[in-house]
Amino acid sequence: MKLYDFPPAPNPRRVNIFVAEKGIEIERVMVDFPAGEHRSDAYQLKNPACDVPMLETDEGIYISQIRGVTRYLEEVYPDIPLLGRNPTEKGLVEMWEHMAFINGILAVAEVFRNTGKGFVDRAVVGPHNYSQSSELAERGAARVANFFEDFNQQLASNEYVAGDGYSMADITTLVTCDFAKWIKTEIPKECEHLRRWYEKVSARPAVVDNP
Numbered sequence: 376m377k378l379y380d381f382p383p384a385p386n387p388r389r390v391n392i393f394v395a396e397k398g399i400e401i402e403r404v405m406v407d408f409p410a411g412e413h414r415s416d417a418y419q420l421k422n423p424a425c426d427v428p429m430l431e432t433d434e435g436i437y438i439s440q441i442r443g444v445t446r447y448l449e450e451v452y453p454d455i456p457l458l459g460r461n462p463t464e465k466g467l468v469e470m471w472e473h474m475a476f477i478n479g480i481l482a483v484a485e486v487f488r489n490t491g492k493g494f495v496d497r498a499v500v501g502p503h504n505y506s507q508s509s510e511l512a513e514r515g516a517a518r519v520a521n522f523f524e525d526f527n528q529q530l531a532s533n534e535y536v537a538g539d540g541y542s543m544a545d546i547t548t549l550v551t552c553d554f555a556k557w558i559k560t561e562i563p564k565e566c567e568h569l570r571r572w573y574e575k576v577s578a579r580p581a582v583v584d585n586p
């Protein structure tokens with residue numbers, strides 16, 4: 376099995392933390408992201424989404440999209456479950472992880488990619504080019520503020536994002552909070568529950584080892 380990786384980027388970090396939490400070893404293939412290797416013809420043949428991370432199974436099957444990658448790894452390595460331990464938890468983890476991705480990571484990305492000089496015509500990840508929009512950047516900033524408030528609310532009565540067990544929903548939420556620093560945004564002081572949770576999950580060895 377091989378993981379196509381670019382550790383400095385937020386989405387590969389989600390899988391790197393997931394893998395570290397499970398305590399499994401996977402060979403890495405470093406993708407030359409700055410050189411645009413993920414958009415080369417050779418890479419696109421393996422992954423039509425032209426993004427990282429991507430997993431290559433021992434059978435030579437390519438799986439991209441973090442939902443696909445983590446689902447596969449959870450099935451192959453069920454010890455230390457991170458996608459829920461029973462039907463209810465599985466549903467809740469899926470629900471909150473999806474919300475953290477859509478309302479968190481993608482909201483930060485909306486600001487980052489619509490303002491960054493390196494993303495002119497690359498405002499959306501993938502094989503197609505899209506121009507930047509200052510309106511979308513502005514909307515993204517409002518969405519990030521709402522993400523912090525909404526997840527603070529959830530953590531007011533839950534130890535972890537999807538309930539009482541640490542899961543992939545925590546990983547995506549944590550990576551969102553750190554990715555927000557790239558747009559010079561931090562968890563607001565008044566989001567005390569989210570801050571308390573952030574301090575705790577940031578100290579986990581799997582997170583510390585994958586900064």
Ligand SMILES: N[C@@H](CCC(=O)N[C@@H](CS)C(=O)NCC(=O)O)C(=O)O
Pocket residue numbers: 384385386387413425426427428439440441442497500501
């Ligand atoms: N929806 C994707 C997100 C992956 C993603 O956005 N990865 C970024 C790196 S953080 C990427 O590959 N960007 C390619 C680009 O900027 O062209 C997933 O779930 O895997």
